Amino acid sequence: MRKRRRLSVVDVLSLGLGLGILAFVVVGVFLTLTESQAPLSPRQWLDLVVFGLAQGSVYALIALGYTLVYGVLFMINFAHGDVFMFGAMTSFFVADALASPDPVTGASFLNSNPLIGMLLTLATAALASMIVAVLLERIAYRPLRRAPRLVPLITAIGASLFISNSVRGLYGEQVKAYPRLDVLQGPWTILGYEILPSHAIVIVSAVILMAVLWWFVEKTKTGRSMRAVSENKDTAALMGINVDRVIATTFAIGGLLAGAAGVLYAIVFNQVSWTIGFLPGIKAFTAAVLGGIGNIIGAMIGGVLLGTMESVAPTLLLSGYGVPSPTQLKDVIAFSILVLVLIFRPSGLLGQPENK
Amino acid sequence: MTDWIAFLRRNARLGLIGGIVSLYLAAVGIVLAFSERNVIVFSDDVSLTLGRVMLALPPIGIGYFAARSGGGIPTRLTAGLLAGFVTGLVQGAGLLVASALSPQIRDVLIRITPELISFVSFGLDPVVGAVLGVAICSLLGLAAAAIEVTRAAVRRPIIGGFLAVGILSLAEPFVRPRLQDMDLPNVANFLYQDHGLTVAAAVLAFVAGAAIAVLWKPSRAAINRRMAAADPGQQRMVRWAWALVVIAFLYALPVKIAGPFLTQVLVLVGLYILLGLGLNIVVGFAGLLDLGYVAFYAVGSYLTALLTSPNSSLGIGMSFWVALPIVVLGTAIVGLFIGAPVLRLRGDYLAIVTLGFGEIARLLFLSDALAPWLGGVQGITGIPDIIDSGTYTLPLIGEVSGPAATFYPLLALCAAGAYFAYRLKYARVGRAWNAMREDEDVAQATGVNTTNFKLLAFALGASIGSLGGAVFATHLESVFPGSFVLQVSITTLAVVVLGGMGSIPGVVVGALVLIGLPEMLREFAEFKLLVYGAVLVVVMILRPEGLLPDVGRRRELHEAEEAEEVARTAAPSQAS
Numbered sequence: 001m002r003k004r005r006r007l008s009v010v011d012v013l014s015l016g017l018g019l020g021i022l023a024f025v026v027v028g029v030f031l032t033l034t035e036s037q038a039p040l041s042p043r044q045w046l047d048l049v050v051f052g053l054a055q056g057s058v059y060a061l062i063a064l065g066y067t068l069v070y071g072v073l074f075m076i077n078f079a080h081g082d083v084f085m086f087g088a089m090t091s092f093f094v095a096d097a098l099a100s101p102d103p104v105t106g107a108s109f110l111n112s113n114p115l116i117g118m119l120l121t122l123a124t125a126a127l128a129s130m131i132v133a134v135l136l137e138r139i140a141y142r143p144l145r146r147a148p149r150l151v152p153l154i155t156a157i158g159a160s161l162f163i164s165n166s167v168r169g170l171y172g173e174q175v176k177a178y179p180r181l182d183v184l185q186g187p188w189t190i191l192g193y194e195i196l197p198s199h200a201i202v203i204v205s206a207v208i209l210m211a212v213l214w215w216f217v218e219k220t221k222t223g224r225s226m227r228a229v230s231e232n233k234d235t236a237a238l239m240g241i242n243v244d245r246v247i248a249t250t251f252a253i254g255g256l257l258a259g260a261a262g263v264l265y266a267i268v269f270n271q272v273s274w275t276i277g278f279l280p281g282i283k284a285f286t287a288a289v290l291g292g293i294g295n296i297i298g299a300m301i302g303g304v305l306l307g308t309m310e311s312v313a314p315t316l317l318l319s320g321y322g323v324p325s326p327t328q329l330k331d332v333i334a335f336s337i338l339v340l341v342l343i344f345r346p347s348g349l350l351g352q353p354e355n356k
Numbered sequence: 357m358t359d360w361i362a363f364l365r366r367n368a369r370l371g372l373i374g375g376i377v378s379l380y381l382a383a384v385g386i387v388l389a390f391s392e393r394n395v396i397v398f399s400d401d402v403s404l405t406l407g408r409v410m411l412a413l414p415p416i417g418i419g420y421f422a423a424r425s426g427g428g429i430p431t432r433l434t435a436g437l438l439a440g441f442v443t444g445l446v447q448g449a450g451l452l453v454a455s456a457l458s459p460q461i462r463d464v465l466i467r468i469t470p471e472l473i474s475f476v477s478f479g480l481d482p483v484v485g486a487v488l489g490v491a492i493c494s495l496l497g498l499a500a501a502a503i504e505v506t507r508a509a510v511r512r513p514i515i516g517g518f519l520a521v522g523i524l525s526l527a528e529p530f531v532r533p534r535l536q537d538m539d540l541p542n543v544a545n546f547l548y549q550d551h552g553l554t555v556a557a558a559v560l561a562f563v564a565g566a567a568i569a570v571l572w573k574p575s576r577a578a579i580n581r582r583m584a585a586a587d588p589g590q591q592r593m594v595r596w597a598w599a600l601v602v603i604a605f606l607y608a609l610p611v612k613i614a615g616p617f618l619t620q621v622l623v624l625v626g627l628y629i630l631l632g633l634g635l636n637i638v639v640g641f642a643g644l645l646d647l648g649y650v651a652f653y654a655v656g657s658y659l660t661a662l663l664t665s666p667n668s669s670l671g672i673g674m675s676f677w678v679a680l681p682i683v684v685l686g687t688a689i690v691g692l693f694i695g696a697p698v699l700r701l702r703g704d705y706l707a708i709v710t711l712g713f714g715e716i717a718r719l720l721f722l723s724d725a726l727a728p729w730l731g732g733v734q735g736i737t738g739i740p741d742i743i744d745s746g747t748y749t750l751p752l753i754g755e756v757s758g759p760a761a762t763f764y765p766l767l768a769l770c771a772a773g774a775y776f777a778y779r780l781k782y783a784r785v786g787r788a789w790n791a792m793r794e795d796e797d798v799a800q801a802t803g804v805n806t807t808n809f810k811l812l813a814f815a816l817g818a819s820i821g822s823l824g825g826a827v828f829a830t831h832l833e834s835v836f837p838g839s840f841v842l843q844v845s846i847t848t849l850a851v852v853v854l855g856g857m858g859s860i861p862g863v864v865v866g867a868l869v870l871i872g873l874p875e876m877l878r879e880f881a882e883f884k885l886l887v888y889g890a891v892l893v894v895v896m897i898l899r900p901e902g903l904l905p906d907v908g909r910r911r912e913l914h915e916a917e918e919a920e921e922v923a924r925t926a927a928p929s930q931a932s
Contacts, residue, residue, distance in 0.1 A: 013696045076704045093464050143897050149703050150645055151896050154853060157647070157846060158892025165886035169384035172466040278842075282715075285708065323725050332719045335712040342709045343697045 018344060021336075024317075031320025039319045046193070048311045054199040054268050056307020057206030061261035062284030063291070063299040064213060065133075065254030071230040071294045072250050073145070078156035079136060081281015082163035083255050087129030088262030088272045089167055092176050094124040095266075099179030114183045118263075126259035132163065133255025134248055142244070160277070168274040175273040178266040202264045209260055210300050213253070217296060226250055230294070279331065283310070286338040292348030301349065310334050363431070367422050367438040371497075374418030374439065375446020381410050382450070382476065384886070385467035389879045391475050394552025395525045403552055406879075407475060411447070411489075412496055415440040419497030423504035433501050440497015447476075447493060448486030455482040512573075513566035520565025525553045526876045534615045606767060610760035611753050620759040621875040623831060626766040627824050628871045631844070632851040632863035633773045634820030639849070640858035640906070641786060642813035643793030645707040647845050648694070648714025652818040654721060654840035655690050656825025658730060659683040660739065661835045667738035669729045676742045676830060683826050684819045691818025695811050714845055721837040735836035742830050762831045769827065773820050777860055780816065789813060843885065847871075850888045853895055856902025865904050 032039060040048070062084050069077045098110040098117045110117035140159045144152045184201065187194040217223035228236040229246045237243050265280065266272050287306040291298025313333045318326035341348065381387050391407030398404070422439035423432040454461055455473045462468055477485020503511055524531075528548055535544035547557040583591060610619040631653060638646045662668045663679035698709045721730055730736070742765045747757040756764070780786050788809045791799040800806050829835050851870050855862025870891065874884050895902060 017697060076708065140893050140897070147896075147900065150639075150643065151900055153645060153704050153707060154849070155893050155896040157849070158889045158896065161846060161885055161889030162893060163889075165883070165889060166380075166384055169386075169467065169883070169886065170465055282708075282711070289705075289708075328723055329719065329725070332716055332723075335716045335719075339697075339709050339712045339716070342701055342705050342712075346701060346705055 014343065018340075021340065028317035028320045032316055032318075033320075035320060039315055045312070048315070049308060050195055050199050051268075052308035052311030053304060054202045054307070055311065056287075056304035057203050058261050058265045058268065058303075059280065059284045059287045059307050060300045060303025061206055061209060061257045061264070062280060063288040063303045064210070064296065065258045066285050066288040067291075067293055067296060067299040068226075068250050068254045070288070071296075072226065072233075072247055073141070075141070075149075075152045076156065076285065077136075077141075077251075077254070078153065078281075079140075079160040079163055080133075080254065080258060081279075081284065082160050082167075082277035083129050083133045083136070084258035084262050084265075084280060084284075085272075085274065085277030086132050086163060086167055086262075087125035087255075087259030088266055088276065089171055089176070089274065090128035091121045091125035091259070091263050092178060092266070092272050095121045095179050095263075096176075108179075110179060111182045114181050118181070122260055122263050124259075125263045126256040129259030129262065130252050130255035133251040133258070136163075137248055137251040142247075160281075164274055164277050171274065173274060175271050178270050178272055180270060181267075184267070198267045202268055205260070205264060209257060213257065214296065216253070222246070222249060282338070283334050286334060286341065289346070289348055290337065290341050292350040295348065295350045298348055298350035306334065306337065309337065363435070364438070366425070367435045368442050370418050370422050371439040371442020372446060374414040374443035375450070378411060378414040378443065378447045379450045381414070382472060383465050383467055384883075386410055386883055388467060388469065388472045388475060389882065390877075391471075393877075393879055394550050396521070396555065396558045397549045397552040398555060400550075403550065405552075406877075411476065412492075415443040415493040415496040416500045418443055419500035420504050422497070423501035429505050432505050433498060436501020436504070437494055437498040440500070441490065441494040443497065444490035444493025448490050451476050451482055451486045451489065513569045516569025516572075517562035517564075517566040520561045520568070521553065521558050524557070524561045526873075528552070529876060529878065530615075530618045533617065537615055608753070610763045611756060616758050616760070619763055621872055623759050623762050623766060624875070625867045625871045626763070626770050627828055627831075628848060628851055628867040629770050629864055630766075630773055630824035630827070631821055631848045632855070632867055633770070633777050633860070634817045634824070635848045636817075636852050636858065636860070636863050637777060637780065637820065638813050638817035639852055640856075641781060641789040641793070642810060643703070643789070644810060644813060645703060645849075646710045646814075646817070647707045647842075647849070648710035648712065648717070649817070649821060649848055650840050650842065650844040651694070651710075651714045651717040652687050652691060652821035653825040653828070653844060654717055654837075655687045655818075656683055656822025657829040657835045657840070658721065658736070658825075659686050659822070660826040660829040661736040664830070665736050665739045668736045669731075673740070676740065676826070680823075680826055683822050687822030687825070688815040688819040691815040692811055694818075695814030699807055699810050711842070711845075714842060718837055718840050718842075721840065733837065735834055737834040739829050739833050739835070741833075742827070759831075762827065766827050769823050773823060774860055774864075777820070781858075781860070785809065785812065847888060850891055854891055854902055856905040858906035859902060859904050862902050862904040862906070866902070869903075 062080065065080045065083070066077060069075065069080070095110065095117075098120065099108045101108045136159055140155050141152055144155060184197040186197070188197050188200060189195075190200070217226060225236065225241045225246050226249065228239065228241055229243055229250075233243050236246075261280075262272075265276070283306060284303065287302035288299045289302070290306055291300070291302025293299075310330055310333055314326040314330045317333070318329060323329070387407045387410050389407070390410055391405050393406040394403045395406055395409060396404045419436035419440045422435040425432060425435055427435075451473065454468050455477070458468075458470060458473065473482065476489070478488060479485075480488070503514055506514075524547070528551055532544050532548050532551075535541070535547075547554065553561065583594065586594070605613075610622065614622060631649070634652070635646065635649050638644050638649070660676070660679055660683050662670050663672055663674045663682060664676055666673035694710070694713050698706050701709060720726055722733060724732055726732070741761060743761065746761045747755060748761065749755050750764070788799070788804045791802065791804055792806050792809055796806055828839070832839075847870065851866035852863060853866070854870060855864070855866030870888065874880050874887075880887075
């Protein structure tokens, strides 16, 4: 009885914050939609949604890495965004080499064999990210498995800084223009609606990768041992599962997906640099939490949802209030979603509330 | 036979690690960046550069580590030699590959330039350079192993001597101009030549360092013994005398000893000491990892700017000392508001939410939407100095201006902050935080109101951080959103972690090492964050309690090992 009264100040504060934000959102949407001069045409709204879906699929692929690792180790792999960045940066060199025009014919390998070229790039990125992720686990996280919770988190922050600045030193700090594919230029018409091919490719590839992952985790023996380890490490070890190897495999799969996400990111945004790990990393983490961390389907849904919200919400919410240049605040929206989800529903959309 | 193979494998593996570290240092650009910086100058064209030292450190470290195995002295020496040899082989192989593929490899790894290759191969043919490198690495590994196997009485002075040479040589950018200023050009020329130590100075520094190392331990033990024997009144007097010496030193430091350049660095260190003290309350005392700590720094700066600058949107133009209480109180309130909603989150979520808050704060300061009040990208300018437009006179010191004018008030605030944190730590609040950090459920069950104490930690941490923000604003005379990036939070975290979480002297040491030392190595600026990241990882793995550990914290972090130790020692006795 007494305890409840004590907590109530914080409860009231949280409730007030929640209601205030809800009111802000409802009024903002209402004002924007009833504006005499519509800020965007229906076509433009749809474009925003498709762009949001494309960047959301990238977030979803990265988010899977957070969720998988959280599932087995109950730690946030803060450096995962930089694992993604490393894949994107490394694959740039392969893509760039493939895109260089042949001196005789003038055509580049990437444009004459787009599928093989893209698969090669994708494989490089996935491999590069996988190696970094496995090394990260082996060097930085494995010695700390029994340490207090704060310790691996601080290590992860350090590792994130270390990876991104190593890439800056190794590959240089210039922003690199990712080669574009001729095949992906010009709109495709799907169901009477014109869509950018790059967006379509990104969405489709992400869906395929996620389906493969789902199959892997649910149907294969390794997947089953991963689930066993995430239930209980000690029991899993007693059942003859090599826990260390399963954890390393989890990091490897997370790395593979992050590397693939790196290439897809490059296809959507056309440029990569050593700094691109941080924001997509944080946003993917938001997506993982939004869907319920530790939950694979949740990470996919969370990623797509967050990408779409980030693309649509600034205009939808803020232009009604007459805020100048609302898209400047798109990262504020993403961070606000992060903060709000963690405060009001830390278990996410699909997660079970923690019984701790 | 198998022992022999195991020995070979172990040391080859260590050597491989050393070699990979060397290749990394070269590829990331550290070796070449330091190749212009002289450590010891032998003659006009022969000198030992810092880049060479960087290449030598991996074989030395690996050789030293390899010798820390069991077995007799010859075995351990061989281990060091072997590890150094393999390190050299990897370095040499890297050099040969790099020189064979020179233009192509440079397209990807931009730091592997012809200059680097020529530097690593001593300006000789790459093959000759590689062979020479293998020989040198083997010898360095052997030498390091030799130092390891000797008795502590011999080892200590050798290491002390090398440390002294390193420190004196790195301090060149401060010491030499200062000696010139003080009209001692002869001393400066005796010590330094071409920005490196002269041979005579190096020998002198080595001897001095070795002497200090020899005398340090016995004399300290003697002092401790005499102190313990003295009666309490005398002990107190000795402590007061020490405090007076330290205060006198700090009082004279900026103008009489350090000079403007070093004082500028000290101001930076002081700012991070304030930030570290504040973050230490949140992270070290209460165990809440706050990654958005920069938000409080920013709020402190912006509040100071709004209140004191005549150019701000408020345009009041208060004096600094009148504004300071308002700034502290305002930031504490912001701390409460940020703290309240996140209290119930678990440790790692709390870290990410605070990171989110920090970024939101920065983006809001930057945005056009709030520009009419906060100035947007342009920030707020025209913030007055702390005391009398930046120039004042102090007894025995004379006129004080420039960075020294900020130094004294900053020193006072640091001292106040440290005293405050110290008192908090041993007060009821501190004990409550301690209990909460170790086990929240138990703390709650024993009657600690965890909600209130967490809020208090946030508010107090925020207000100490705001002091740093206030001084920062007046020191730069303007505030820009660009100064308040995530890096500041992480650097502050590194300061706290390196010094030891929960340890107040640790914050000072952490700030001196992580903020002060990089200023000695201007070439190093580019790799600062790389090193901070490495520091966080290495400290957490090897020494989670930091350099100057807090006693309770140390026990907590090594609890598992101690329990194992107890179990291991207990088991045989049970069996018998």
